[in-house]
Amino acid sequence: MADRGRSTQRGRGRRKFTPPRRKRCVLCIDRIDVVDYKQVGFLRTFLTNRGKIRPRHKTGTCGKHQRRLAVAIKRARHLALLPYTAEHIRHYR
Numbered sequence: 250m251a252d253r254g255r256s257t258q259r260g261r262g263r264r265k266f267t268p269p270r271r272k273r274c275v276l277c278i279d280r281i282d283v284v285d286y287k288q289v290g291f292l293r294t295f296l297t298n299r300g301k302i303r304p305r306h307k308t309g310t311c312g313k314h315q316r317r318l319a320v321a322i323k324r325a326r327h328l329a330l331l332p333y334t335a336e337h338i339r340h341y342r
């Protein structure tokens with residue numbers, strides 16, 4: 250029939266995505282309202298090992314705090330407290 254080739258299951262079956270356990274925003278738990286750009290050790294936990302800001306679905310931060318974190322990280326980068334790229338990562342804490 251005309252339906253040929255369409256009947257092959259595409260994108261169906263075997264969904265590999267399983268929602269991970271609901272993470273709570275660590276900043277909401279600790280009731281942190283203002284993210285301080287000087288807390289380098291803390292901000293570092295929100296960076297990948299290449300120095301990028303970790304996405305929300307990885308860290309579990311809520312929208313409000315993710316935005317504040319991003320601003321704080323960018324401020325810290327501007328002051329050279331945090332790296333822009335992996336090249337600058339050294340083993341200091």
Ligand SMILES: [Zn+2]
Nearest residue numbers: 274277311314
């Ligand atoms: Zn939050």
